[in-house]
Amino acid sequence: MLKDVVRDGEGESVLLLGNEAIARGAIEAGVDVCSAYPGTPSSEILDTLSDACRLLKDRIEFYVEYSTNEKVALEVAIGASLAGKRGMACMKHVGVNVAADALLSFAYIGARGGFLLVTADDPSMHSSQNEQDNRWYGKMAKLPVVEASSVHEAKEITKQCFELSERFGLPMIFRSYTRLSHQSGIVRLGKIPEKRLEKTKWVRRADTDVVLPAIARRLKPVLNRKLSEIENFFNNWEMNWIEDGKGKIGVIACGLGYAYAKDALSSLNAKLPILKLSSAHPVPEKLVEKFVSDLDSVIVVEEVDPFLELHLKAMGIEVFGKINRYMPMDYEYNASKVEIGIAKALGIKPSKNYEELLKKSEEISKLAPPRPPVLCAGCPHTAAFYAIRKVVNELGNACLPSDIGCYTLGINKPLEGVDITICMGASVGVSNGLAHVLKDKIIATIGDSTFLHAGIPALINAVYNKAKFVLVILDNSTTAMTGHQPHPGTGLRACGEIGGRVKIEEIVRGCGVDFVEVVNPYNVRRIVETLKRALAHDGVSVIIARQACAIIWAREKRKKSGIVPLRVTEKCDLCMECIRTFSCPALNFDGRVWIDPALCVGCGVCSQICPRGAIRRENA
Numbered sequence: 001m002l003k004d005v006v007r008d009g010e011g012e013s014v015l016l017l018g019n020e021a022i023a024r025g026a027i028e029a030g031v032d033v034c035s036a037y038p039g040t041p042s043s044e045i046l047d048t049l050s051d052a053c054r055l056l057k058d059r060i061e062f063y064v065e066y067s068t069n070e071k072v073a074l075e076v077a078i079g080a081s082l083a084g085k086r087g088m089a090c091m092k093h094v095g096v097n098v099a100a101d102a103l104l105s106f107a108y109i110g111a112r113g114g115f116l117l118v119t120a121d122d123p124s125m126h127s128s129q130n131e132q133d134n135r136w137y138g139k140m141a142k143l144p145v146v147e148a149s150s151v152h153e154a155k156e157i158t159k160q161c162f163e164l165s166e167r168f169g170l171p172m173i174f175r176s177y178t179r180l181s182h183q184s185g186i187v188r189l190g191k192i193p194e195k196r197l198e199k200t201k202w203v204r205r206a207d208t209d210v211v212l213p214a215i216a217r218r219l220k221p222v223l224n225r226k227l228s229e230i231e232n233f234f235n236n237w238e239m240n241w242i243e244d245g246k247g248k249i250g251v252i253a254c255g256l257g258y259a260y261a262k263d264a265l266s267s268l269n270a271k272l273p274i275l276k277l278s279s280a281h282p283v284p285e286k287l288v289e290k291f292v293s294d295l296d297s298v299i300v301v302e303e304v305d306p307f308l309e310l311h312l313k314a315m316g317i318e319v320f321g322k323i324n325r326y327m328p329m330d331y332e333y334n335a336s337k338v339e340i341g342i343a344k345a346l347g348i349k350p351s352k353n354y355e356e357l358l359k360k361s362e363e364i365s366k367l368a369p370p371r372p373p374v375l376c377a378g379c380p381h382t383a384a385f386y387a388i389r390k391v392v393n394e395l396g397n398a399c400l401p402s403d404i405g406c407y408t409l410g411i412n413k414p415l416e417g418v419d420i421t422i423c424m425g426a427s428v429g430v431s432n433g434l435a436h437v438l439k440d441k442i443i444a445t446i447g448d449s450t451f452l453h454a455g456i457p458a459l460i461n462a463v464y465n466k467a468k469f470v471l472v473i474l475d476n477s478t479t480a481m482t483g484h485q486p487h488p489g490t491g492l493r494a495c496g497e498i499g500g501r502v503k504i505e506e507i508v509r510g511c512g513v514d515f516v517e518v519v520n521p522y523n524v525r526r527i528v529e530t531l532k533r534a535l536a537h538d539g540v541s542v543i544i545a546r547q548a549c550a551i552i553w554a555r556e557k558r559k560k561s562g563i564v565p566l567r568v569t570e571k572c573d574l575c576m577e578c579i580r581t582f583s584c585p586a587l588n589f590d591g592r593v594w595i596d597p598a599l600c601v602g603c604g605v606c607s608q609i610c611p612r613g614a615i616r617r618e619n620a
């Protein structure tokens with residue numbers, strides 16, 4: 001909990017969320033600048049630091065910001081490092097794709113003040129569009145990647161990363177994942193240093209900081225040298241260790257894989273030798289050689305890709321891993337999956353009949369009614385998608401590219417407002433391509449945070465290359481999906497101060513779009529009519545559907561005037577139009593149609609949809 005993150009209790013043990021532990025590690029390291037673009041499972045790191053910087057300001061001063069996207073976040077932390085300060089940028093795994101351009105070149109320059117990139121991977125894709133393993137970025141960028149096997153280690157390793165970064169002149173990458181970021185564990189607190197964020201004097205070092213080809217050519221071997229220096233260090237790092245055991249087969253486990261392997265070995269009652277690694281890249285080869293010197297083969301426990309496994313194979317070590325199907329190639333691990341893999345490699349039976357257990361659990365889960373995630377009651381995105389669907393039904397067909405955010409749930413029946421989702425900003429980019437080859441009309445949707453993150457260049461492209469489509473910016477004035485973080489359109493900042501507010505309509509006009517209209521999606525007739533005019537416009541047209549996120553809006557309303565829910569009157573003749581076409585979760589049917597007053601936020605959209613005029617405000 002936050003109170004424990006900011007606790008001044010050196011040596012005390014507290015229960016922290018993995019992401020809180022990472023935040024605490026950065027605080028104990030005396031971080032100067034922290035930046036992030038939110039994304040599950042990384043978001044709570046900066047959310048925590050955003051609160052902590054206010055609570056700790058009399059003791060330790062550090063700067064915190066939500067950046068417009070991950071590339072900017074990374075560059076903010078790079079700026080701090082180049083000025084000799086400690087910088088940390090946090091993002092989810094796919095965020096590193098956005099930031100990669102800066103990362104791969106900054107690696108050549110190297111860190112001055114300690115630099116840490118935290119990437120939170122999402123094995124099993126609990127809330128992500130892919131399952132990429134960001135250790136490959138370490139290999140590609142020639143940067144160290146470290147992992148933790150527990151929440152306490154996450155704190156300790158985060159803290160150490162800043163020192164290691166300064167000692168070796170290397171930007172460090174800490175790879176977390178959902179099960180580490182979102183688990184709670186005991187953490188022994190260290191000291192919170194006392195420090196001010198003093199401004200420093202710029203020292204020009206253009207011979208390393210300007211990566212012109214001639215300079216980059218000179219820096220490349222320097223980077224390789226630094227990487228082998230840190231590999232030497234990792235051979236003796238206290239976060240990597242060997243545990244003795246019996247037999248000729250050992251286990252090499254990386255990060256959280258170590259925790260799974262320990263559980264699995266204990267269930268199997270097998271005392272195999274273990275090499276626990278927290279340095280995923282570079283692989284400390286001398287330590288590995290020492291470990292395998294008495295062994296015939298090793299079982300590798302790592303998530304997601306056979307990253308270590310390939311390296312070990314290249315070292316000539318016989319491996320039981322993913323490639324030869326002892327360990328699963330897809331999805332996250334757990335203790336039983338690892339136990340099954342280890343048992344297979346050892347030629348013994350697992351401690352339980354997991355196949356039977358799995359079959360039983362599948363049967364049991366079939367008994368539970370399916371409960372797919374839905375847009376909230378009163379969500380303005382539902383109203384916008386309702387209007388889009390109405391217009392599309394009149395057209396007969398249309399293509400509906402969309403983007404990533406709460407609104408991706410518009411994919412479901414009856415709205416069916418999402419035909420394509422790829423990555424943040426792609427709705428606009430893909431519409432550009434579709435516009436040149438499709439007969440059908442195109443109505444794209446994108447959230448406000450996503451538009452500011454990655455939608456703008458593609459919109460400029462549409463103006464420049466005359467791509468004709470309608471873009472609806474679903475502006476709920478927050479980054480709802482990841483926990484209501486503010487963004488430049490809201491003007492609020494992570495440090496709690498008011499910032500400069502960027503107006504989306506002004507950006508859109510500035511991009512050269514001449515059809516720009518702001519509508520409230522709760523006004524169904526108006527948004528339908530605007531969509532029709534936008535479709536008739538010759539060129540790209542933008543509608544900003546602006547209405548605050550229902551959660552925030554309803555919270556405010558409850559505090560002020562209170563919510564007056566809607567109710568279904570006796571005029572209802574069970575035509576079912578509201579349930580069939582609008583599907584607000586507050587609407588219910590059990591022989592009669594009724595509205596759950598506990599869920600209704602009083603947006604009134606259902607009353608506009610009802611063809612019989614049977615839905616009215618409670619007090620009307």
Ligand SMILES: Cc1ncc(C[n+]2csc(CCOP(=O)(O)OP(=O)(O)O)c2C)c(N)n1
Pocket residue numbers: 037038039040070092094095098404405406407424446447448449450451474476478479480481482
């Ligand atoms: C590159 C990248 N960074 C972060 C995320 C996590 N993420 C998914 S959607 C989203 C933003 C959602 O905000 P907005 O576009 O305003 O839509 P809302 O959820 O508020 O409807 C974020 C940060 C991601 N999927 N990809």
